[in-house]
């Protein structure tokens with residue numbers, strides 16, 4: 113849903129933020145209001161021979177800029193296993209279980225922090241470092257891991273020890 117919005121309402125909402133942000137918002141000629149939807153964390157992505165991926169499995173709010181990337185990773189991971197020469201018709205269910213086991217934790221962790229872009233604080237309440245550094249590192253667990261390592265581990269779990277050509 114997308115609806116026009118009176119600029120005075122937006123101004124009231126952001127009255128307490130800095131001048132730069134207020135100036136930017138005041139420059140919007142025709143502000144509009146969007147409805148943004150997410151879904152609760154699902155316990156499973158797979159049922160029998162059916163699998164969910166992308167937003168159908170883990171629609172999240174856009175604050176973390178990760179929804180599309182996670183969907184692409186789901187698709188690539190599945191593609192690597194489904195195109196593997198060692199795949200047999202009878203092992204499809206097992207492959208989907210492996211897909212769920214490896215792919216579910218990443219979006220689940222993102223969904224856990226989806227409604228805010230919190231800067232993590234130490235238990236004593238002090239910031240762990242300058243906000244810029246903290247923000248730069250807070251997604252390392254997501255952006256710095258190698259999806260190919262996950263595919264290798266998944267192939268191993270399936271007993272596919274031969275490497276694809």
Ligand SMILES: Cc1cc2nc3c(=O)[nH]c(=O)nc-3n(C[C@H](O)[C@H](O)[C@H](O)COP(=O)(O)OP(=O)(O)OC[C@H]3O[C@@H](n4cnc5c(N)ncnc54)[C@H](O)[C@@H]3O)c2cc1C
Pocket residue numbers: 148165166167168172173174176177178179180181182183
């Ligand atoms: C404002 C905003 C900003 C975002 N910014 C980012 C970002 O910076 N980085 C990022 O990674 N992600 C971002 N996202 C999230 C990203 O857009 C989604 O995660 C991504 O588009 C999901 O892709 P998908 O293919 O899973 O689903 P969708 O893009 O929703 O595709 C599903 C498709 O299926 C079609 N469909 C639905 N029902 C049926 C049916 N019954 N039959 C046939 N077709 C059907 C729909 O029309 C649609 O085309 C943002 C989202 C929003 C709303």
